[in-house]
Amino acid sequence: MILLVGGAGYIGSVLAEELLERGYTVRIIDRLYFGDGGVARLRDRVELIVADMRRLEPAHFAGVQAVINVGGLSNDPTAEYNPVANYEMNTVAAVRLAELARAAGVRRYLFASSCSIYDRGLSEDESDVVCDETTPVQPRAAYALSKLEAEQRLLAMASADFCPVVLRKGTVYGFSPRMRFDLVVNTFVRDALATGRMRLVFGGEMWRPLVEVRDVARAYVACLAADEEVVRGQIFNVARANMRISELALRVREALRGEGIAAEIVPDYTYRTVRSYRVSCRKIESILGFRALVSVEEAVRDMVRRLRTPEFEDLHHPRFENLRWLRMLEEAESIVGSGRSIFAPPPAGSPPLQVVRR
Numbered sequence: 001m002i003l004l005v006g007g008a009g010y011i012g013s014v015l016a017e018e019l020l021e022r023g024y025t026v027r028i029i030d031r032l033y034f035g036d037g038g039v040a041r042l043r044d045r046v047e048l049i050v051a052d053m054r055r056l057e058p059a060h061f062a063g064v065q066a067v068i069n070v071g072g073l074s075n076d077p078t079a080e081y082n083p084v085a086n087y088e089m090n091t092v093a094a095v096r097l098a099e100l101a102r103a104a105g106v107r108r109y110l111f112a113s114s115c116s117i118y119d120r121g122l123s124e125d126e127s128d129v130v131c132d133e134t135t136p137v138q139p140r141a142a143y144a145l146s147k148l149e150a151e152q153r154l155l156a157m158a159s160a161d162f163c164p165v166v167l168r169k170g171t172v173y174g175f176s177p178r179m180r181f182d183l184v185v186n187t188f189v190r191d192a193l194a195t196g197r198m199r200l201v202f203g204g205e206m207w208r209p210l211v212e213v214r215d216v217a218r219a220y221v222a223c224l225a226a227d228e229e230v231v232r233g234q235i236f237n238v239a240r241a242n243m244r245i246s247e248l249a250l251r252v253r254e255a256l257r258g259e260g261i262a263a264e265i266v267p268d269y270t271y272r273t274v275r276s277y278r279v280s281c282r283k284i285e286s287i288l289g290f291r292a293l294v295s296v297e298e299a300v301r302d303m304v305r306r307l308r309t310p311e312f313e314d315l316h317h318p319r320f321e322n323l324r325w326l327r328m329l330e331e332a333e334s335i336v337g338s339g340r341s342i343f344a345p346p347p348a349g350s351p352p353l354q355v356v357r358r
């Protein structure tokens with residue numbers, strides 16, 4: 001059995017399905033910040049435990065052969081909004097999860113890290129460097145710092161009995177049953193469909209490594225299936241291609257045109273701090289034979305078709321943007337709920353959280 005923490009999320013819900021297809025049994029632990037829509041179709045096939053990843057117990061690891069941790073706060077703005085919760089989830093809980101897993105005899109632990117650790121910004125001299133897993137990093141943002149510290153502490157746990165593996169993913173794109181429109185390709189598609197315009201922040205000068213969500217799921221499975229000796233204590237970059245955002249916008253526009261959708265690109269040159277980084281994925285290809293396959297164009301076409309359902313009638317619903325949604329939940333909770341921050345862990349000893357349907 002695979003324990004999939006954050007399994008109801010954008011990546012987790014696609015990964016859960018991939019794992020089931022490969023014959024694994026799956027136990028999902030998720031606080032369901034975004035509801036259970038991502039795993040609704042899998043409910044008869046997975047065990048779903050609604051719990052906070054900061055409150056896990058040894059019993060959650062019973063019968064588990066590997067842990068995949070794709071839970072926590074998932075982007076820069078959310079981390080900046082609540083750096084304490086970000087650190088608790090993305091670093092402290094990530095490490096505690098590994099300690100609990102190891103104590104329960106679970107040998108393998110795959111950790112969702114991010115290529116944003118490589119960010120050098122646009123104004124730095126070295127901004128055009130292609131980073132591999134050995135490139136020295138000096139992240140500045142709360143999100144990347146929390147991921148880096150978790151990586152370092154997890155990798156230090158590598159031993160004959162414990163096999164931590166880090167996947168540094170580029171920015172993910174593509175359709176997931178728990179959709180996010182706060183990821184650049186998905187934002188372009190959403191905005192083109194909803195308004196006919198795609199806004200290009202800072203002229204789109206920055207670089208991003210990009211990867212489709214089903215390819216991400218395949219990368220996790222590759223790390224799960226590989227011999228321990230091959231992946232133990234390793235970091236793998238996971239991306240299909242590096243692109244400037246300006247080129248990305250042109251590609252998305254062409255793919256949309258093929259679907260009969262016209263979109264105007266609107267550049268915005270107002271100065272702001274932007275992230276920029278490029279990565280090499282030679283390591284995962286040479287060691288695991290893994291290559292990401294799904295192009296931006298293919299993913300855009302797929303998204304356009306799959307977004308034409310009543311569920312996606314309101315593409316600007318805040319649920320599709322992590323920070324907007326979490327802020328809204330927090331405000332609602334402060335007015336009509338318990339008054340506790342939704343970012344806080346449930347008090348120790350409180351009853352199990354309930355599954356709520358959207």
Ligand SMILES: NC(=O)c1ccc[n+]([C@@H]2O[C@H](COP(=O)([O-])OP(=O)(O)OC[C@H]3O[C@@H](n4cnc5c(N)ncnc54)[C@H](O)[C@@H]3O)[C@@H](O)[C@H]2O)c1
Nearest residue numbers: 006008009010011031032033052053071072074112114172
């Ligand atoms: N999406 C990307 O482009 C991308 C890129 C690089 C790395 N990552 C990392 O991959 C992981 C998954 O990202 P995603 O895009 O699926 O994000 P997501 O926000 O859609 O999913 C995160 C899931 O974790 C759950 N969660 C959050 N806090 C929790 C807590 N305290 N206890 C239990 N569950 C909790 C949420 O309810 C959600 O279902 C994250 O760790 C993220 O940092 C994502």
